Amino acid sequence: MISGREPPEFSKYIxxxxxxxxxxxxxxxxxxxxxxxxxxxxxxxxxxxxxxxIYMTLDDYLREPVKLELGISAxxxxxxxxxxxxxxxxxxxxxxxxxNRIRHMDDQLNELREAFTLSIPEKARPALNAAIANExxxxxxLARQTIMLAAxxxxxxxxxxxxxxxxxxxxxxxxxxxxLASDIGPLDEGGPQIWPGMxxxxxxxxVANASFNTNEWWVSQLDRLWRIWIRYGSRVNEPLTRAPFDxxxxxxxxxxxxxxxxxxxxxxxxxxxxxxPSPVLMPRQFVTDANVSELDAFLSYVAADVDDLRRRxxxxxxxxxxxxxxxxxxxxxGPELLVFDPDFLMKRTTTxxxxxxxxxxxxxxxxxxxxxxxxxxxxxxxxxxxEQLQALVQTPRLIGTSxxxxxxxxxxxxxxxxxxxxxxxxxxxxxxxxxxxxWIAFEVVAxxxxxxxxxxxxxDAFRDDANxxxxxxxxxxxxxxxxxxxxxxxLIGFPPSEIHIQPILVQGGYFPLHPAISAYIxxxxxxxxxxxxxxxxxxxxxxxxxxxVIIHMDELETLEATAERHQDVIQIIDDWQQSxxxxxxLKNFLIAANRDDHPSRLDADNAGALLKAFRSRFENVT
Numbered sequence: 001m002i003s004g005r006e007p008p009e010f011s012k013y014i015x016x017x018x019x020x021x022x023x024x025x026x027x028x029x030x031x032x033x034x035x036x037x038x039x040x041x042x043x044x045x046x047x048x049x050x051x052x053x054i055y056m057t058l059d060d061y062l063r064e065p066v067k068l069e070l071g072i073s074a075x076x077x078x079x080x081x082x083x084x085x086x087x088x089x090x091x092x093x094x095x096x097x098x099x100n101r102i103r104h105m106d107d108q109l110n111e112l113r114e115a116f117t118l119s120i121p122e123k124a125r126p127a128l129n130a131a132i133a134n135e136x137x138x139x140x141x142l143a144r145q146t147i148m149l150a151a152x153x154x155x156x157x158x159x160x161x162x163x164x165x166x167x168x169x170x171x172x173x174x175x176x177x178x179x180l181a182s183d184i185g186p187l188d189e190g191g192p193q194i195w196p197g198m199x200x201x202x203x204x205x206x207v208a209n210a211s212f213n214t215n216e217w218w219v220s221q222l223d224r225l226w227r228i229w230i231r232y233g234s235r236v237n238e239p240l241t242r243a244p245f246d247x248x249x250x251x252x253x254x255x256x257x258x259x260x261x262x263x264x265x266x267x268x269x270x271x272x273x274x275x276x277p278s279p280v281l282m283p284r285q286f287v288t289d290a291n292v293s294e295l296d297a298f299l300s301y302v303a304a305d306v307d308d309l310r311r312r313x314x315x316x317x318x319x320x321x322x323x324x325x326x327x328x329x330x331x332x333x334g335p336e337l338l339v340f341d342p343d344f345l346m347k348r349t350t351t352x353x354x355x356x357x358x359x360x361x362x363x364x365x366x367x368x369x370x371x372x373x374x375x376x377x378x379x380x381x382x383x384x385x386x387e388q389l390q391a392l393v394q395t396p397r398l399i400g401t402s403x404x405x406x407x408x409x410x411x412x413x414x415x416x417x418x419x420x421x422x423x424x425x426x427x428x429x430x431x432x433x434x435x436x437x438x439w440i441a442f443e444v445v446a447x448x449x450x451x452x453x454x455x456x457x458x459x460d461a462f463r464d465d466a467n468x469x470x471x472x473x474x475x476x477x478x479x480x481x482x483x484x485x486x487x488x489x490x491l492i493g494f495p496p497s498e499i500h501i502q503p504i505l506v507q508g509g510y511f512p513l514h515p516a517i518s519a520y521i522x523x524x525x526x527x528x529x530x531x532x533x534x535x536x537x538x539x540x541x542x543x544x545x546x547x548x549v550i551i552h553m554d555e556l557e558t559l560e561a562t563a564e565r566h567q568d569v570i571q572i573i574d575d576w577q578q579s580x581x582x583x584x585x586l587k588n589f590l591i592a593a594n595r596d597d598h599p600s601r602l603d604a605d606n607a608g609a610l611l612k613a614f615r616s617r618f619e620n621v622t
Contacts, residue, residue, distance in 0.1 A: 053138040055146055057182040058175065060139065061120070061128035070121055076182035083176045084153060087169045088161035089306060092154045092176075093331060094280060095169035096147050097340045099177070101274050103142035108276055112174070113141055119171045144213060146177040146184075148322050151340065153180065155310050184319055192459075195523060203516055204457035208320040210512030211454035215343035218268065219607045220554045220598075221350040222261060224384060226610060228508075229257055229353065230617075232380040240376035242365075248373070249353055252360035254297040257353075258617025263287060263298045264349035265611075267330065271339035281336040301356070302348050303337060304328035320455045326352075351510075354448075378446040381508030382430060385444045385553060386410075389506075391560040391599065392440065392569055393433055407434040409491050417490035418482040427478040429503075434492055437570045438500035438546070441479050445472045446508040454512070469511055470524055473548060476503040477530040480545050502570060503531065503548040506556060513550060515583035521550075547577060555586040561597035 058076045067073070074082065087095075102108045113132065117125050131139050150173060165172065192200045233245025241248060246257045253260070266287050274280055285295065304312075304324070309331070312324040329344035330337050339345060354377060361369040395404040409417075410431050420426030429443040447468055453461040480501045487495040525531065526539040531548065533540045541547070551559075559569050572595070576582060581589040590596040600606070 053140050055143045055181040055184070056131065056139045056141050056178055058178040059182045060131045060178075061124045063124075063127055066121070066123050066127065069123055076179045080153065080176055080179035080183075081157070083172050083179065084157050085159040085163045086161070086165045086167070086172050087159075089154055089158040090333060091161060091169040092158055092173055093151060093306075093338060093340070095173035096151050096154065096177075097331075097338055098170060098274075098276060098280055099142050099173055100144065100147050100341060101271065101280075102276055103140075103144070103147075105275065109141065112170075112276075116171055116174050119167055120175075142174070142177065143181070145209070145319065146181045148325060148341075149180045149184075149319060150176045151325070152313055152316075152318065152321070155306055156313055194520060198516060198519075200459045201457070203520065204453070204459055204462065206514045206516045207449070207462055207512055208454050208457060210514045210517065211449055211510070212320065212322065214510070214512075216346075216554050217598075218265070218272070218346050219602055219610070220557060221346050222265075222607075222610055222614070223602060224553060225257070225261060225350045225353075226613065227384045227387065228377075228380045232383040233377075240379065241361075241373055242369075245357070245377075245380065248357045248361065251364075252356045253301055255294060255301070256617055258614045259290075259294050260298065260301075260349050260353070261614040262611075263290065263295070264302070264345055267302075267337070267339050268342040268345045271342040271345075281333070281338055284335050284337055286337065299330070299332065299337075302328065302345060303330035303332045305332040305334075317456065320457070323451060323455060351448075378508075381446040381553075382444045385442075385506050385508060385556070386431060388553065388556045388560055389431065389433065389440075389442060392435075392563045394435060394563075405492065407492070409433075413491065414479060414482070418479075418485075426482070427475060428482070429475040429479040432479065432483070432488075432491070434488060434496075435570065437568070438502050439483055439488060440502050440504060440569075441476050441483070442504045442506055443472045443475045444506045444508055445469060445511070447511075448509040449511055465511065466521070466524065469505070469521065469550075470528060470530075472505055473503070473525065473530055474528070476505065476548060480531060480542075484542065484544060500544055500546060502546045502573060505548065505550045507550065507552045510552070511550070513583075513585045518583040546573075549573060549577070549586070551586050555590070557598050557602065558586075558590055558596055560599040560601075564599050 058079060062072070062079075072079075084092075102112055117128055120128065131137075132141065153176070167175075190199070194200055194203050229245045229249070235244075243251070249255065249257050249260070267282060270282065271280075284299075285292075287295065304327075309324050309328060312327075313321065316323060325341060326344050326348065329339065329341045329348055331340050357377075358370055358373055361373040363369075365372070390408065393408040395407055408431065411428050414428040414432065415425040418426050418428065429441050431442055433440040433442075445468070447465065449465050450458070450461040452458040453465055480503060483499065483501055487499045489495045525548070529535065529539060531541045531545045533542045559572065562569050562572055572590075573586075575593070576586055576589040579589050579593075581592060587596065
């Protein structure tokens with residue numbers, strides 16, 4: 001049919017093709033099991049996207065010709081509403097929780113796909129099989145976002161299950177996620193533009209997807225909980241907060257950090273290791289020797305019943321309004337508990353404690369109380385990061401002496417070596433490390449992207465968060481220029497034969513990375529002329545300064561492991577930046593290259609010692 005000659009009533013079905021737009025349903029997500037994030041339909045020009053797939057949608061296999069043959073006239077939304085009435089809210093939530101785990105298990109996922117294929121109309125099976133087999137457009141059969149959207153719909157609109165079901169809860173739940181995926185989008189690509197070809201709507205979709213689809217190894221999370229909240233958060237020589245962190249947690253939640261850690265593991269690990277068709281529900285008294293009052297306090301922090309979730313979900317907007325699931329990743333079903341998302345549970349009981357204390361301290365001391373807490377928490381994160389960075393330090397012996405050359409320098413060292421005007425402390429990053437190959441300049445940033453940005457798609461909130469990031473990059477820029485001035489002689493006592501600088505921003509909080517977001521940050525670096533060769537003319541980065549990189553604390557663990565094995569830390573960064581995954585998180589490159597190693601302090605023996613330390617604190621609680 002030639003566009004312009006079709007009958008008027010058909011005009012709404014004519015799609016105008018556009019360059020650089022992938023016309024497929026659903027939202028893209030990254031196909032890596034330990035770290036995920038997504039991309040909207042509008043893909044960046046000239047940027048490789050090696051890990052991206054798209055969501056499976058009902059429209060992929062229940063196509064219009066098949067629906068006509070089967071006598072089905074309902075839209076995907078109408079089919080979703082029909083599916084919501086098939087089973088009870090309880091049964092559907094249990095099925096969706098099972099899907100949320102099976103998506104990580106390749107063998108069980110393949111079995112589930114085969115069973116689901118046999119459960120749909122025979123005429124729709126060839127299209128489903130073709131979509132699954134299409135390597136050019138890899139489809140995620142199950143995706144975390146669509147599972148969460150299905151849970152949201154079940155809680156808000158689910159029925160009693162009085163209708164006569166057409167399939168089991170598990171098969172119904174799968175089709176429901178596909179039906180809801182059909183209605184994701186479309187993005188407003190014609191709205192305001194961040195830069196030509198990238199709309200505000202597309203960028204904020206990426207921010208939301210990248211923020212939502214992240215998880216970390218539970219041992220790393222517990223390790224940081226111990227070091228930030230107990231080791232550095234309980235120092236008496238820096239009393240910025242009114243009490244040590246573990247006391248602040250007890251004041252806020254009525255629980256010791258050790259209790260929180262052990263109880264969260266007791267719930268999360270069985271869920272992480274669950275396999276179909278084992279029972280997915282946990283008894284309410286899931287730790288038989290735990291104090292009942294502590295169990296109740298813990299569940300009030302991590303769990304909510306369906307009525308409470310319904311009330312809070314009504315205040316959230318799809319497709320990213322999942323804050324109630326983040327705050328209450330355990331669904332209270334009375335005598336039994338359903339761990340709906342163990343990754344959310346571990347975040348709630350580790351990094352999520354920041355918000356619990358922030359709320360408590362704000363209530364107690366208003367804005368002044370919050371600022372003291374936020375500053376104290378940031379300093380504890382800095383201390384924990386600096387501890388990790390110490391593992392990268394090499395201390396060569398000075399020729400002809402028994403002494404070693406200092407190669408690690410703190411912010412105070414930098415301020416003494418490079419004072420500002422009139423002898424005042426100059427603007428410096430948190431520290432530098434001198435390696436034979438180059439200087440590593442690092443700055444620690446501890447903030448988290450606002451909920452209004454990552455779930456509400458608020459571009460102004462995101463710009464505010466990006467401004468904080470740019471300020472920290474400015475610290476790195478100031479130190480890099482000082483080092484370029486004398487090669488670091490003011491620190492090490494002599495000028496190196498050549499100088500190269502690797503700026504690294506270490507995240508103690510979380511700012512999402514994705515090729516589009518990286519492009520946005522690069523554009524800001526250019527406009528702010530950070531690390532520039534000169535102050536005038538077209539922007540060009542000084543050739544002696546490597547491209548700034550942003551890494552997270554758990555990615556720093558791999559650099560620790562590399563230094564521990566006496567291998568080249570800078571080479572890992574070079575390999576990452578020369579790969580097709582250079583615009584994404586370091587972790588994506590490490591996992592794809594099978595190089596996501598952990599330092600010995602996080603091996604099995606030390607992980608066991610960490611658990612014993614938490615157990616000791618748990619048992620000593622009165």
